[in-house]
Amino acid sequence: MKHQLYREQQLNCDIEIAWEFFSSPYNLAQITPKEMGFVVHTDVGNQAIFEGMEIEYTVSPLLKIPLKWRTKITEVTFQKSFTDFQEKGPYKLWNHFHEFILNKEGVLMKDTVDYELPFGFLGDITHALLVKKKLESIFDFRFKVLEQKFNK
Numbered sequence: 001m002k003h004q005l006y007r008e009q010q011l012n013c014d015i016e017i018a019w020e021f022f023s024s025p026y027n028l029a030q031i032t033p034k035e036m037g038f039v040v041h042t043d044v045g046n047q048a049i050f051e052g053m054e055i056e057y058t059v060s061p062l063l064k065i066p067l068k069w070r071t072k073i074t075e076v077t078f079q080k081s082f083t084d085f086q087e088k089g090p091y092k093l094w095n096h097f098h099e100f101i102l103n104k105e106g107v108l109m110k111d112t113v114d115y116e117l118p119f120g121f122l123g124d125i126t127h128a129l130l131v132k133k134k135l136e137s138i139f140d141f142r143f144k145v146l147e148q149k150f151n152k
Contacts, residue, residue: 023049
């Protein structure tokens with residue numbers, strides 16, 4: 001079964017700062033809980049995000065078991081939005097749309113994640129028991145870190 005996680009957060013900064021931060025895969029580790037063991041393996045240097053960019057990570061979401069994860073940037077609209085799509089990883093489907101909307105307070109950031117677990121009904125049970133709460137806690141952590149970084 002497909003699921004969706006949606007979050008939004010007001011950032012008190014200009015679009016250039018928001019875009020620079022969120023479009024760098026290296027900053028993902030800063031907004032991911034340490035216990036997730038999130039490591040970026042792809043060396044993208046200072047390269048700007050682009051359609052077709054592939055990024056490889058290791059993440060340990062449960063029981064500290066490391067999983068390889070590869071995403072591909074499938075859409076980029078400069079300083080407005082980008083989408084990362086899982087090519088290889090723990091989900092049957094992972095499509096994360098990041099949107100940045102300029103407003104008088106700064107930038108409204110929106111995250112829409114469409115995802116599905118593998119293994120049919122077993123995946124649905126795992127989602128209900130573990131994954132939904134885990135994803136919500138990861139995005140709650142992100143919210144707190146971003147509040148401190150952008151909204152002090």
